[in-house]
Amino acid sequence: MQLRHRLRLSSPLVSLFPSPISQPVCLPPRLAVGLGSPFARCRRPDCRIGYGPGERRYSVAVGSMESATEARDPAASVADGGSGAARLSLEELNWDHSFARELPGDPRTDTISRQVLHACYTKVSPSAEVENPELVAWSERTAELLDLDPKEFEQPDFPLIFSGALPLKGGLPYAQCYGGHQFGVWAGQLGDGRAITLGELLNSRGERWELQLKGAGKTPYSRFADGLAVLRSSIREFLCSEAMHGLGIPTTRALCLVTTGKLVNRDMFYDGNSKDEPGAIVCRVAQSFLRFGSYQIHASRGKEDLEIVRTLADYTIGQHFPHIEIMNKSDDLSFKVGGVGSSVVDLTSNKYAAWSVEVAERTASLVASWQGVGFTHGVLNTDNMSVLGLTIDYGPFGFLDAFDPSYTPNTTDLPGRRYCFANQPDIGLWNIGQFTLTLSSAKLISEEEANYAMERYGDKFMDEYQSIMTKKLGLSTYNKQLISNLLNNMAVDKVDYTNFFRLLSNVKADATTPKGELLIPLRAALLDIGPERKEAWTTWVQTYIEELVSSGIPDDERKAAMNSVNPKYVLRNYLCQSAIDAAEQGDYGEVRRLLKLVERPFDEQPGMEKYARLPPAWAYRPGVCMLSCSS
Numbered sequence: 001m002q003l004r005h006r007l008r009l010s011s012p013l014v015s016l017f018p019s020p021i022s023q024p025v026c027l028p029p030r031l032a033v034g035l036g037s038p039f040a041r042c043r044r045p046d047c048r049i050g051y052g053p054g055e056r057r058y059s060v061a062v063g064s065m066e067s068a069t070e071a072r073d074p075a076a077s078v079a080d081g082g083s084g085a086a087r088l089s090l091e092e093l094n095w096d097h098s099f100a101r102e103l104p105g106d107p108r109t110d111t112i113s114r115q116v117l118h119a120c121y122t123k124v125s126p127s128a129e130v131e132n133p134e135l136v137a138w139s140e141r142t143a144e145l146l147d148l149d150p151k152e153f154e155q156p157d158f159p160l161i162f163s164g165a166l167p168l169k170g171g172l173p174y175a176q177c178y179g180g181h182q183f184g185v186w187a188g189q190l191g192d193g194r195a196i197t198l199g200e201l202l203n204s205r206g207e208r209w210e211l212q213l214k215g216a217g218k219t220p221y222s223r224f225a226d227g228l229a230v231l232r233s234s235i236r237e238f239l240c241s242e243a244m245h246g247l248g249i250p251t252t253r254a255l256c257l258v259t260t261g262k263l264v265n266r267d268m269f270y271d272g273n274s275k276d277e278p279g280a281i282v283c284r285v286a287q288s289f290l291r292f293g294s295y296q297i298h299a300s301r302g303k304e305d306l307e308i309v310r311t312l313a314d315y316t317i318g319q320h321f322p323h324i325e326i327m328n329k330s331d332d333l334s335f336k337v338g339g340v341g342s343s344v345v346d347l348t349s350n351k352y353a354a355w356s357v358e359v360a361e362r363t364a365s366l367v368a369s370w371q372g373v374g375f376t377h378g379v380l381n382t383d384n385m386s387v388l389g390l391t392i393d394y395g396p397f398g399f400l401d402a403f404d405p406s407y408t409p410n411t412t413d414l415p416g417r418r419y420c421f422a423n424q425p426d427i428g429l430w431n432i433g434q435f436t437l438t439l440s441s442a443k444l445i446s447e448e449e450a451n452y453a454m455e456r457y458g459d460k461f462m463d464e465y466q467s468i469m470t471k472k473l474g475l476s477t478y479n480k481q482l483i484s485n486l487l488n489n490m491a492v493d494k495v496d497y498t499n500f501f502r503l504l505s506n507v508k509a510d511a512t513t514p515k516g517e518l519l520i521p522l523r524a525a526l527l528d529i530g531p532e533r534k535e536a537w538t539t540w541v542q543t544y545i546e547e548l549v550s551s552g553i554p555d556d557e558r559k560a561a562m563n564s565v566n567p568k569y570v571l572r573n574y575l576c577q578s579a580i581d582a583a584e585q586g587d588y589g590e591v592r593r594l595l596k597l598v599e600r601p602f603d604e605q606p607g608m609e610k611y612a613r614l615p616p617a618w619a620y621r622p623g624v625c626m627l628s629c630s631s
């Protein structure tokens with residue numbers, strides 16, 4: 001498959017620093033502005049995307065899109081703790097297996113690795129070997145999404161059920177078929193090679209949630225691998241799912257983590273030094289685990305399966321984007337949206353076009369929120385792009401410690417740094433390009449509509465990114481130069497991303513502050529800067545204070561607002577590693593403590609300050625801050 005509509009440019013952060021990306025990624029020019037100059041239009045002569053003055057921009061169909069936003073993360077609508085939700089036992093859960101009911105399934109149910117054609121899933125049951133499984137950690141917040149009584153975690157059978165050794169009553173296990181582009185190259189069929197969905201349920205608020213075991217044994221999609229997961233990677237996935245939710249970022253969730261009691265062989269650095277590690281299984285929860293690759297695989301199989309792309313798109317819109325169906329049926333012309341240049345894309349005439357725009361926008365918002373907290377996913381292949389705009393697949397991810405736009409936590413990504421922090425906005429668009437190409441090859445959207453969705457990605461990303469960075473600085477208007485200069489300074493001096501922004505709220509809007517005292521509030525983050533760099537920082541703080549003064553926001557009000565967007569605690573890789581080291585010795589206390597910590601990342605949490613410290617020297621050993629995909 002080839003991306004037909006290629007645009008061109010470099011991303012916001014990349015434009016500030018030498019670009020590490022090896023393949024040119026064609027993007028709407030607007031993305032180039034992240035921190036840089038305003039732009040006119042894509043430089044490719046035949047590209048019609050532009051954002052210059054006077055050009056029509058997408059005027060959001062407010063009613064529909066607003067409801068879309070609300071619908072995107074129902075988890076956020078559930079008051080954590082004490083929402084009055086129902087409390088059901090495992091036996092009482094309200095199952096409704098729409099995916100298996102409405103979509104074509106594989107007639108075979110064996111787990112022999114094979115190409116599964118003309119089907120979206122294969123019915124298979126968990127089969128990982130299990131011996132005295134133990135419950136390592138659990139999330140009461142996630143249980144609440146399901147209406148599951150937290151007392152159920154204490155049930156003696158709970159680890160057996162969530163390691164797959166006992167069936168979950170009412171469940172309907174299956175593995176999903178999907179494909180994907182890996183590192184920019186079409187990889188063909190991938191599919192749930194070690195994830196097995198237990199079923200879908202409806203909670204008392206009418207929300208649909210899918211439960212899935214990751215590491216539960218082989219499926220037809222396992223290819224040459226074992227279908228298993230190790231404790232190390234499962235702790236990372238469990239904790240980061242909940243940490244991202246704590247940060248307010250859309251994500252798949254985690255219900256629980258159990259050991260299998262069996263060892264799993266892994267070569268962590270692909271260097272021939274394999275070792276046995278404890279096996280484990282995470283129970284993940286999401287409204288859906290559909291990925292861009294879920295549609296790509298069927299489009300890639302030619303005529304016969306193109307109809308499945310449509311069936312799957314209909315299913316997705318019906319179950320997960322119902323507001324689009326409503327919008328489509330509406331006569332209200334305010335739902336119409338303007339396109340670019342002379343063309344107008346009418347999203348009411350084609351529900352698939354409206355859907356592709358929403359997927360593009362959700363993806364753009366998601367990537368912007370990652371940039372805001374310094375999260376680097378590490379493997380942004382199209383099989384790891386959720387169609388709901390959720391963060392999915394916590395493999396070799398990393399939060400920035402020292403600010404470095406070219407940071408990639410994934411050793412496999414090192415030569416090209418395709419998935420480094422600064423490239424994420426570009427890669428998000430590249431992936432949207434593949435997604436829209438899939439829909440256009442199935443004749444669900446036109447090329448013009450595909451281009452339009454990509455354009456919307458660019459606009460939405462910039463709007464969200466500018467808004468996030470403005471809030472991080474506690475300002476009311478976006479100041480491109482101020483942010484650009486700050487990130488440049490941070491990159492030069494390798495300043496800790498999280499701690500710097502947290503400290504920034506201590507700067508006072510006082511233009512009379514003596515020059516020699518300007519850096520005092522930021523001292524803890526700027527300890528390592530040399531005397532020759534003081535001037536650059538002092539100049540930046542002076543300009544920042546001028547902006548604060550002109551914003552007119554009182555210091556205490558601004559500090560509170562900034563502390564609600566700049567986390568005190570993020571799940572740094574070395575913190576994960578400490579929890580992993582202890583857990584591998586049978587002590588699960590640190591995993592549980594970290595869960596509590598990352599559930600409230602914006603709170604000071606007295607007594608927990610050590611978790612905000614910079615990585616110690618040992619964190620730079622291989623396998624802690626830099627990881628491979630081996631898990």
Ligand SMILES: Nc1ncnc2c1ncn2[C@@H]1O[C@H](COP(=O)(O)OP(=O)(O)OP(=O)(O)O)[C@@H](O)[C@H]1O
Pocket residue numbers: 190191192193194195221222223225226227228229379383384392393394395629631
């Ligand atoms: N140990 C394994 N056994 C079988 N299949 C695997 C294994 N590890 C990865 N895969 C499969 O390889 C593909 C790419 O792997 P990737 O690391 O992106 O996924 P993952 O972490 O297993 O799953 P997910 O994307 O569901 O979180 C997927 O199809 C995945 O199911």
